[in-house]
Amino acid sequence: MNLNTPRRSILQGLVASAIVIGFDVVGRSWVTSANAASIFENIPQLDGTLYTDSETLVNASVDFGNIVHRQPIAVLHPGSIEDIVQIIQFARTHQIKVAARGQGHSTYGQSQVEAGIVINMSTLNKIHFVGTDRAIVDAGVLWSQLLQQTLQQGLTPPVLTDYIELSVGGTLSVGGIGGATHRYGVQVDNVLELKVVTGSGQLETCSQLQNRHLFKSVLAGLGQCGIIVQATVKLIKTATNARVFELYYDDLAVFTRDQRLLINDERFNYVEGQLIAKDTGGWRYLLEAASFYSPPNIPNNNFLLAGLNYTQGTEKIEDKTYFEFLNRLASTVAFLKSIGVWSFPHPWLDLFVPNSAVESFVKKVAASLTVADTGQGAVLLYPVKTQRFQLPLFRVPKEKVTFLFSILRTAVPPDSSTVTKMLNDNRRLFEQNRDLGGYLYPISSVPFSRNDWQQHFGLFWRKLVSAKRRYDPDNLLTPSPGIIEASAPKQETIT
Ligand SMILES: Cc1cc2nc3c(=O)[nH]c(=O)nc-3n(C[C@H](O)[C@H](O)[C@H](O)COP(=O)(O)OP(=O)(O)OC[C@H]3O[C@@H](n4cnc5c(N)ncnc54)[C@H](O)[C@@H]3O)c2cc1C
Structure with missing residues (x-):
């Protein structure tokens, strides 16, 4: 057994009240956080490590969102796929919830699990x-x-x-x-x-x-x-280089029309866009597009810009290597980390807005959105073609084109009243977009009920529920989003 922490440290930090975390089907008894240590004595031999020290547990209860904090009782750093098989079988025996954590860049606790086991996938990286x-x-x-x-x-x-x-x-x-x-x-x-x-x-x-x-x-x-x-x-x-175009617009309708044109004729390899705050208040619009090439072949700017109605003279054109372009956020992230803002709460909102409603919806949102509402976070807006999407659980509006509209908020100041206001705003905008036929991209920070999930998955809800019964019959996996009602004992506090 590779449990590298003595039983004593498993018990460290336990609160006076104990939480029911599962039912030990072997021992026929309830497992609580107070007696959790005993179950780990039966852990199978692992190639990796199961951590139970408080620092690792606390780290697993924090994500990029830094809003929701659910603390597990153990964190597995798998050394092999077999470790994951073993831990899930172990979790089944003891009815303990489990969630995988990639890089923890979720914003609303999606990869956390209260009093369960987090599988930190970063050690499975070959x-x-x-x-x-x-x-x-x-x-x-x-x-x-x-x-x-x-x-x-x-x-x-x-x-x-x-x-x-x-x-x-x-x-x-x-x-x-x-x-x-x-x-x-x-x-x-x-x-x-x-x-x-x-x-x-x-x-x-x-x-x-x-x-x-x-x-x-x-x-x-x-x-x-x-x-x-x-x-x-x-x-x-792929090509080795990217020619990157930044084109500014003052008018939302002109901006989105040009974006649609570009995704339809596919003259660029990459198309995105943002709302940019003006110093004088309000917003202007930035169309970002890139054409990939390998010298000596170079892109033809006249061809690429033909028929676009950006504000003349605002365009910026820059050549980068392909990797520099794709890694373009690295320097911003390093800066945000250096000034501590990276660890501020991030109540992000990511919506898929139907093409037919995008101008009216975004115009209305932008009219009252201020930099204080975003904490200087980016506001993305770009269209994609829904015919490209083949997987049923990736939910988007039933139109040929949908726009990703993301308000990537940072809570500044990083206090609970700012976070609460941002979460309320997210919920309100989610509902407005939903009523227009839009969908949430579930990486977001939006309080979601089971009914919301049912509506989100629509015709696929029943299929998801039956898939869950088939592949996760004890309902142990990834409980945080609250998608499927608990069939295992609910967490409750015993005083
Ligand atoms: C700075 C930044 C930029 C981003 N840009 C984009 C973007 O351009 N486009 C975009 O689509 N998203 C973007 N995202 C969102 C990102 O895709 C999601 O947050 C994604 O879930 C993060 O991946 P992760 O490895 O951190 O996963 P985590 O946050 O650790 O996990 C996400 C969810 O997936 C589950 N999970 C993780 N690993 C596994 C696994 N192996 N098997 C099963 N379930 C698993 C977790 O339990 C959790 O529910 C961005 C996020 C950040 C912070």
Whole structure:
């Protein structure tokens, strides 16, 4: 057994009242946080380490959002896939909840689990194979790590998120959208095969051809049916450089019209956009587009800018390497970390707004949105084509085009009243967008009830519930979003 912490430290920090964390089906007794230590005495032999020290537990109760804090009783750093199988089977025996944690970049506790076991996937981080059209990677691999390796062979994953220090398993559990999505869908649309440990502790291989039901239940499945342990992801050939265009607009309708034009004719490889706060108040609009190329071939600016109605003279055009472009957030993140703002609460809101409503909705939101409401966080707005999306659990409006509208708030000052106001604003905007036929991208910080989830999944709700029963019969996996009602004993406090 590789439990590197003595029993005494498991008991450290326990509160006077004990929390029921499960039912020991072997011992036929309730497991509480007070007697949790005893169950770990029966932990199977592991290749990795199961931590129970308070520092590790506290770290697992903090995510990028820094709003929700749920503390586990143990954190597994798996040394192998077999460790995950063992721990889930162990958790089943003792009816303990489990959640995977990639990089913990969720904003609302999605990868946390109160009084349960967190599987920190960062130790499962091997790139097993890079071929001409695919790579086989552990789920804890970062997209940046994969990209650096594939670029050596002139290859790239087709879609990357704006920030590439996210784990493969983490983004495949939510979707993974970026500036190339208008061409290639989201990251979950670019997966060929998965290895998954289900909630029943079985290691399964799944793809569109094999075990398809599990494949579709896990991709963008918010960790409900299984832990992704390995993925075979598509690769495509890439150019070495990126010509990056920044074009400013004063008019929202002109801006979105040009964005639609660009995603439809696909003249650029990458299309995104933002609302930019004006010094005088209000917003202007920034269209960001990139054309990838390998010298001596260079992009034709006249062709790329033809027919666009940006404010003349505002354009900025810059050449970067492909990697510099995809890694463009690294310096901003380093700066935010250096001034401490990275650890402020981040009540992010990410909505998919129907094309038909985008101008009226965004105009109304922008009219009252101030820099105090965003804490200087970015406000993203860009369109994608829904026909590119193949996975049912990645929920978007039923129109050909939808806009990602993200208010990436930082709570400044980082106090509870600022966070509460931002969460209330998120909820209000979510409801307004939902009533227009829009959807939430569930990486967001929005208080969500089971009814909200039911509505979110719509026709797929029953399928998700039955997949959950099939693959996670004890309802142990990823409880934080509150998607499926607890069938196992609810957490309660015994005084
Ligand atoms: C700075 C920043 C920029 C971002 N930019 C983008 C962007 O451009 N596009 C975009 O789509 N998203 C973006 N995101 C959001 C990001 O995709 C999600 O927060 C994603 O979940 C984070 O990945 P992670 O590895 O940190 O996962 P975590 O936050 O650790 O986990 C996310 C969820 O997935 C589950 N999970 C994690 N690993 C696994 C696994 N192996 N198997 C099953 N379930 C698992 C967790 O339990 C949790 O529910 C950004 C986030 C940040 C902080």
